[in-house]
Amino acid sequence: MASVRTARRMFCAAAQTAAAAGSSSRWERLKRSKAGVWCRSLLSDYKEACKEMVVSAWERPVKTSIYGTLLGGAWACFHTKPDQSSFEAALLERSNQLGLLSPWIRNGFSDGHVQNLVKLRNEDRLRYASLGLLCVVYQANYDPDTMLYEAQCSNLSMPWRELPQRVLDIGFIGCWWILDSKMKDYDVNKDEYKHLPAYMQATSPPGPPEVERNERLHRDSWLPLTMEDKEEETTVVDRMENVSEESKIKL
Numbered sequence: 520m521a522s523v524r525t526a527r528r529m530f531c532a533a534a535q536t537a538a539a540a541g542s543s544s545r546w547e548r549l550k551r552s553k554a555g556v557w558c559r560s561l562l563s564d565y566k567e568a569c570k571e572m573v574v575s576a577w578e579r580p581v582k583t584s585i586y587g588t589l590l591g592g593a594w595a596c597f598h599t600k601p602d603q604s605s606f607e608a609a610l611l612e613r614s615n616q617l618g619l620l621s622p623w624i625r626n627g628f629s630d631g632h633v634q635n636l637v638k639l640r641n642e643d644r645l646r647y648a649s650l651g652l653l654c655v656v657y658q659a660n661y662d663p664d665t666m667l668y669e670a671q672c673s674n675l676s677m678p679w680r681e682l683p684q685r686v687l688d689i690g691f692i693g694c695w696w697i698l699d700s701k702m703k704d705y706d707v708n709k710d711e712y713k714h715l716p717a718y719m720q721a722t723s724p725p726g727p728p729e730v731e732r733n734e735r736l737h738r739d740s741w742l743p744l745t746m747e748d749k750e751e752e753t754t755v756v757d758r759m760e761n762v763s764e765e766s767k768i769k770l
Contacts (some may be wrong), residue, residue, distance in 0.1 A: 601690040603647040629705035657685040
């Protein structure tokens with residue numbers, strides 16, 4: 520039995536030694552191959568580049584902070600860039616806001632701009648283009664499903680130099696800037712004030728004293744009425760009546 524155990528231990532040790540030698544030789548061959556040499560050189564280059572970047576950032580903190588701010592701003596602009604569905608949602612919301620108003624009090628510029636966009640959307644002539652950090656919505660000549668020769672021929676398509684004249688809105692940092700600017704004072708019809716003098720057509724915002732006075736008057740309007748003045752008047756009338764009665768008695 521002892522001989523059998525000794526032989527088993529010898530065979531196990533020999534097997535383990537052979538497996539270790541085979542694995543080590545396989546790993547050595549992999550490291551010496553072309554792929555292994557290329558991977559090691561690539562990792563070494565990246566290591567040196569990262570080390571130089573850290574050293575330069577430590578030596579020039581102002582320049583590093585400026586570059587970091589620019590990269591962070593570019594990343595934020597790219598990820599907050601609105602898409603085509605957001606433009607359609609904003610357009611429908613603005614159209615509903617104007618629809619709740621009477622035609623007599625709508626701003627003509629706001630209503631005309633929104634109605635034009637809605638008309639182009641119904642005709643499927645609005646196009647969306649992403650330009651990296653921002654996006655634009657522009658007007659096309661035809662519906663993409665139109666089978667006319669002018670609409671399908673690439674030689675007759677819209678040239679890129681006409682794109683600035685066809686841009687209808689610009690999307691940047693989650694907002695559609697032209698649509699928002701056109702909707703400013705959308706519930707004020709400026710045509711109603713054309714007959715007024717020039718100094719009455721424009722109003723200036725009130726100053727701090729006027730604001731404080733209006734707030735004070737508004738607070739005073741909610742206070743209960745006092746009857747002191749009326750009581751004083753009644754006492755004065757009573758005194759006059761008493762004086763007149765005394766004068767009559769004396770007479």
